Amino acid sequence: MADTQLLLGLSFALFALGLVGVMVRRNALVMLMCMELMLNAVILALVTFSLETATLSGAVLVFLIFVVAAAEIAIAIPIVLQLSRQRSSLDVEGYDRLKG
């Protein structure tokens, strides 16, 4: 099997694992980490494609995604901190006050 296909398959498998983790797990922090796994899978696919096309814009996009990931985690962690402070729990099934 060609290496591109192997890397793409690895990226898709990691993305599916992260998606299943976000849907299945009950801990809010674990859900955040599964989102990070999905982002890592996307970066792997992007690096694979940009190696294949050998363009500089792909490399630039990889770095922009790193910045977006840092900003995302900087926002998401305070939200989880607030939720756990108000409900004294990290269990997302207890966050039923978000219902309209």
Add this chain to the structure above:
Amino acid sequence: MTIDQLLVYFFGACALLGGVLMLVARHPMRVALALISCMLSLAGIYAMLGVHVVAVFQVLIYVGAVMVFMVYVIMLLDVRDPSFLRRYGHLLVPAVVLGALLAGALGVSAIRVGAPAIQPGTGPAPSYLVQPFSVEFLREYWLHFELTSVLLVAAVVAAIAIIRSGRRSDG
């Protein structure tokens, strides 16, 4: 098969193992350690592919900043709640079926495309060398570079605002 290809396979297997362990592990700290090992394996893959800059950034930003932040939060919030005892919600079976379907569909599409092979271990990739990359980055993409700094400032301000609004509602 060269040693470089073998190493790519090895790191890929380690990354997959880390991803599976993230779904199975009970304590959030173990999930964080599994994610760290997965990210380090991905950094190894990047290094074997010749994109050393991305490998270094993966270790520095993801493992060194994001995951250390996450580990600190896990130690800070040592909350014991039902999510430690019952790991999975009630969507376990449909979510696993959906994930398997998604991975299968994407894998079939990847096999059908038949892309050309990347040879690992052939030295650094030309578009990822530091000098052409940085020259192009600051000459062609300077606006995006400045916009990312605006995004980071906005994220910092938003994080402070979230923390302050929570304090006000507490008091």
